[in-house]
Amino acid sequence: MSNKLVIIPAFNEAGCIVNTVNDIIENAPDFDYVIINDCSRDDTYKLCLENGFNVVSLPINSGIGAAVQTGYLYAKRYGYEYAIQVDGDGQHDAAFLGTMARYMEEHNTGMLIGSRYIEKQGFQSSGLRRFGIKYFTLLIKILTGKKITDPTSGMRMVGRDIIEYFAEEYPKDYPEPETAVTIVKRGWSVEEIPVVMKERQAGTSSISPKRSIYYMIKVSLACIIAAMSS
Amino acid sequence: MKKCLSKVLKNSKKIIAVVLALAVICSTASLVSPSSEVAAEDKYPIMGPTNVTLGQLINYYSSNATYPAYYALAGTDAPTLDSFCQMYLDECNAEGVRVEVAFCQAMNETNYLKYTGRVPIEAKNFAGIGATDSTQEYNVFSSVREGIRAQVQHLKAYASTANLNNPCVDPRFHLVSRGCAPYLEDLSGRWASSPTYGTDIRNNFMAKLGTFNGFCTMYNGVEYSGVYDPYFYLDHYADVAALFAHDGYALLAHYVNHGMYEGRKACDWYDPYVYKANYVDLRNVFGHNIGAYTRHYLDFGEAEGRTGWIPTGSTDKVWVLNGVDYSAVYNYNFYTANNPDVTAVLGTDDIDVLTHFVNNGMSEGRQGSGGFDYKSYMNEYPDLRAEFRYNTRAYYDHYINYGVKEGRHGSGCNARVGAITRVWVFEMSDVYNYDYYLANNPDVAAAVGDDDIAALDHFFNNGMNEGRRASQNFDVWAYASHNPDLVEAFGMSLANYYFHYINYGRAEGRIAV
Structure with a gap:
C-alpha cells in the first residue's frame, strides 16, 4: 500500500474513466487510487466493476463536493499522507503526480497546485474562462495577499493535515478558489508548480457558459465568506 | 700612504688569488662530493607524478610531531594537518612537482614545523626561501598556501624549464638558472650550501615516508x-x-x-x-x-x-521500531507464543519479529499482547467503527496514539456495542436504525450476522434502492404517496427519497410514515 492516494470523482465519465485510471496505474505507479462514482447514470460504475477498479459508489447523485469529500474521508480512514484529486475526464496528466509528490515531500508543503499558467504550455482554456481565472487570482490576492496563478485548477495535492480538514469541511460545489482561500487563511502553505493539461477527452464540463455568471458570483461570495470566517 | 695602499692592493691580489684557489678547490671538491657520485638513474627526479597518498603524509607527519596549534589559533588557511597535507598535494600536482620531495624538504627545513631554526613559524616559509647563512633575511608569505606555492614553484625553477601553471608567487623564481637541478640530489650546494642537502632529505626524511606503513x-x-x-x-x-x-x-x-x-x-x-x-x-x-x-x-x-x-x-526484547513505541499493543513473548508461523519463517530475532508485527501483523489483525485485541476495541467503540470500518491496522494505531490516553479499553468486549449510522459523508440516522433494519429484514440479518458495518453498507448500497424500511420514522412508500411532487422529480429512483427526507423533508415536516 502506498502513502499517496489519487481521488477520482466520476459522474457520467464512461467515455474516459478507463483511460484515466489506466493512465494513473501506468504513469503514477507510486499512487493508490479510489474512484468515487457519484451515482452516474451511464456505464461508469459498470466499467469500474468490469475492470476491477477500486471504486466507492454513492447511492444518489450528491454533487462534486460530496464526492471529493468522500475521497478525502477515504484517504483519512486509510492513513494516506498525501492525496490529490484528479478529474475523471482525463484532463490531467498522471505523469505529473510523481513530480508533485516529490515536491511536497521535499518542501513540506500543505497544498500544492498544478498550475497551467506559470509556464504557458499545453491546453489553455477559452478566453472567457481565462478571464474568470485571472479575476479569481486577483480576488484571492486581495483577500489573502497570496498570488495563486491558477485558483480553479482541480489538480491540487494536499498533505495529511489538510486531508483531515477536508474530510470534515468541504464546499458542496465549485470548491477550488474557496478552499484555496481557506487553506491560506488557516496558515497552511500553498505553492504552485507548472503542469500541462490536455483537452477534455469526452463528457461535459460542469461549467456551461450559462452557469458562468452564477459561478462567478457564488464563488466570489464563498471566497469572501471563507476569508472572513477563517 | 701610497705604499700602504699598494701593499694593500698587493695583499688584496693575494687574497683574491687565495679566494680563487679556494673556489677552484671547493668546486673540484664538490665534483667528488657524495651527491654527484650518484648516477642519474639512481637520483630522485623532482618533477613527476606523486607517489604518496594524503594518508601517508598525515601519518608520516603524525608519527614524528604534533601539528602546531599555531595554524588554527592564528586563523591560517591550514588549521588542520589534513588541510596542510592536502595543500601540498594540490600545489605539487598543479605544477607537476613530486609531493614527497616538497613535503620532505619542508620537514627538513622546518624540523617538522617545529621551526627550531632562524625562520619563525609566522613567516609561513617552509623551505628557507630567501634565507642565507650570512644574513638575517628571509621571505615572508601571507598564507600557508602562498608559502607552499612559492616553495613548489622554486623547486620547479630548479628542476624544469617548463612554465608555471599558477601565477608566480616565488619572489626568487627569476634568480634560478632554470632546469639546473632536475634531481633532488642536485639541490645540494644550490638550494642550500650543504653538500649533502639533497641526500639528507632523501635518506633521513623521504625514506621514512616511503616505507612508512x-x-x-x-x-x-x-x-x-x-x-x-x-x-x-x-x-x-x-x-x-x-x-x-x-x-x-x-x-x-x-x-x-x-x-x-x-x-x-x-x-x-x-x-x-x-x-x-x-x-x-x-x-x-x-x-x-x-x-x-x-x-x-x-x-x-x-x-x-x-x-x-x-x-x-x-533477554530483553525490543518494543520500539522507527521511533514508534508499540508496547501498548505488542509484547514479544505473547506475539511469538501465539503466532508460531511468524517465528517459523523469520526466526526469533526480536527486531525482525517486531518488524513483522508492524508491517503485516496489525493489518492481518494478529494479536500482539494480552492487553489489546483489535476485535474487542472495534466491538466496544462505534465511533471508531464509523471512522475505521474494516481497516484493522487503524485500530492499533488509534489505541497507541489516542486510546490509551483517553482511557479506552483494549480488551474484554466480545460483542458489538451500539451501531454505526454514518457512511462516508452521509449521516443516515434519520432513515436508518440498525435494530429496526435487521428486525424487519430477516434476509439481511441472516446475511450480515451481528456486523453493524455490513448492515449499514447493505442499506446504503442496496436497501434504499430496494425500498426497504429501516426506521420507525421513515417509510419510502408512505413518503412517496404523501408527496406527489417528489414522485414527479424522482420517479423510481428510490434512494433519492431517503436523502430528500434527510436533507429537506424532515425539516419541512413532510409526512413520511
Whole structure:
C-alpha cells in the first residue's frame, strides 16, 4: 500500500474513466487510487466493476463536493499522507503526480497546485474562462495577499493535515478558489508548480457558459465568506 | 700612504688569488662530493607524478610531531594537518612537482614545523626561501598556501624549464638558472650550501615516508582504537588487505566509511553484534543499523561503561521500531507464543519479529499482547467503527496514539456495542436504525450476522434502492404517496427519497410514515 492516494470523482465519465485510471496505474505507479462514482447514470460504475477498479459508489447523485469529500474521508480512514484529486475526464496528466509528490515531500508543503499558467504550455482554456481565472487570482490576492496563478485548477495535492480538514469541511460545489482561500487563511502553505493539461477527452464540463455568471458570483461570495470566517 | 695602499692592493691580489684557489678547490671538491657520485638513474627526479597518498603524509607527519596549534589559533588557511597535507598535494600536482620531495624538504627545513631554526613559524616559509647563512633575511608569505606555492614553484625553477601553471608567487623564481637541478640530489650546494642537502632529505626524511606503513587509528579527529585494530582488520578481511595493505590511512577510511556499517569486526575487544545483543535500549533506537551501534559505542557507550566484548545474556526484547513505541499493543513473548508461523519463517530475532508485527501483523489483525485485541476495541467503540470500518491496522494505531490516553479499553468486549449510522459523508440516522433494519429484514440479518458495518453498507448500497424500511420514522412508500411532487422529480429512483427526507423533508415536516 502506498502513502499517496489519487481521488477520482466520476459522474457520467464512461467515455474516459478507463483511460484515466489506466493512465494513473501506468504513469503514477507510486499512487493508490479510489474512484468515487457519484451515482452516474451511464456505464461508469459498470466499467469500474468490469475492470476491477477500486471504486466507492454513492447511492444518489450528491454533487462534486460530496464526492471529493468522500475521497478525502477515504484517504483519512486509510492513513494516506498525501492525496490529490484528479478529474475523471482525463484532463490531467498522471505523469505529473510523481513530480508533485516529490515536491511536497521535499518542501513540506500543505497544498500544492498544478498550475497551467506559470509556464504557458499545453491546453489553455477559452478566453472567457481565462478571464474568470485571472479575476479569481486577483480576488484571492486581495483577500489573502497570496498570488495563486491558477485558483480553479482541480489538480491540487494536499498533505495529511489538510486531508483531515477536508474530510470534515468541504464546499458542496465549485470548491477550488474557496478552499484555496481557506487553506491560506488557516496558515497552511500553498505553492504552485507548472503542469500541462490536455483537452477534455469526452463528457461535459460542469461549467456551461450559462452557469458562468452564477459561478462567478457564488464563488466570489464563498471566497469572501471563507476569508472572513477563517 | 701610497705604499700602504699598494701593499694593500698587493695583499688584496693575494687574497683574491687565495679566494680563487679556494673556489677552484671547493668546486673540484664538490665534483667528488657524495651527491654527484650518484648516477642519474639512481637520483630522485623532482618533477613527476606523486607517489604518496594524503594518508601517508598525515601519518608520516603524525608519527614524528604534533601539528602546531599555531595554524588554527592564528586563523591560517591550514588549521588542520589534513588541510596542510592536502595543500601540498594540490600545489605539487598543479605544477607537476613530486609531493614527497616538497613535503620532505619542508620537514627538513622546518624540523617538522617545529621551526627550531632562524625562520619563525609566522613567516609561513617552509623551505628557507630567501634565507642565507650570512644574513638575517628571509621571505615572508601571507598564507600557508602562498608559502607552499612559492616553495613548489622554486623547486620547479630548479628542476624544469617548463612554465608555471599558477601565477608566480616565488619572489626568487627569476634568480634560478632554470632546469639546473632536475634531481633532488642536485639541490645540494644550490638550494642550500650543504653538500649533502639533497641526500639528507632523501635518506633521513623521504625514506621514512616511503616505507612508512601508515597504520593509524585516528580519522577526521576521532580516535577509533576502541573498536579498530589495523592488524586485526587486515588479517581478517582479505578483500580489504588486497586494496589497502600499503596504506594505513585508506585502511582506516575503509573501516570508518564502509566496514563499520557492514558490521565488520575490527578488533578483539569489540564486536558490534555483541554490543547490539547486549542492549535493548539501543536496539529500540537503531534496529538493524549495525554501524550506528559502533558509532554509539565510540561516542557514548565506552564512557558509560557498556561492553561490546562480553555478552551480558540480556533477554530483553525490543518494543520500539522507527521511533514508534508499540508496547501498548505488542509484547514479544505473547506475539511469538501465539503466532508460531511468524517465528517459523523469520526466526526469533526480536527486531525482525517486531518488524513483522508492524508491517503485516496489525493489518492481518494478529494479536500482539494480552492487553489489546483489535476485535474487542472495534466491538466496544462505534465511533471508531464509523471512522475505521474494516481497516484493522487503524485500530492499533488509534489505541497507541489516542486510546490509551483517553482511557479506552483494549480488551474484554466480545460483542458489538451500539451501531454505526454514518457512511462516508452521509449521516443516515434519520432513515436508518440498525435494530429496526435487521428486525424487519430477516434476509439481511441472516446475511450480515451481528456486523453493524455490513448492515449499514447493505442499506446504503442496496436497501434504499430496494425500498426497504429501516426506521420507525421513515417509510419510502408512505413518503412517496404523501408527496406527489417528489414522485414527479424522482420517479423510481428510490434512494433519492431517503436523502430528500434527510436533507429537506424532515425539516419541512413532510409526512413520511
